[in-house]
Amino acid sequence: MTPDAIHELWSLVESTQTNVLLNLDDTTLVQWLIKRLKQKGIQDTAACSTYISSRLPLIRDLASDRNLIYQ
Known part of the structure; x- marks a missing residue:
């Protein structure tokens, strides 16, 4: 994954x-x-999928922590 793709992910x-x-x-x-990510112009979806997985x-931990903060 490119640094731009990692940044976009x-x-x-964070915004989801x-x-x-x-x-x-x-x-x-x-x-x-x-x-x-495709909507944002990121093309290397195979590498992105592996990285995300x-x-x-x-x-999920980050989302859970964020969820606790806003409750």
Whole structure:
């Protein structure tokens, strides 16, 4: 993944509502994030998918922490 793609992914994670990040199953969440990255012009979806899949626990932890802050 390029640095730009990584930046776009984590910006997307931070701007996405926590209920989306926490309630979708793993496969659907990866597909959802990939679709949004494609909309932002990111093309290397195979590498993105692998990267996202390996970071799902972190993505969910961040969303969970954010969810606790705003409750």
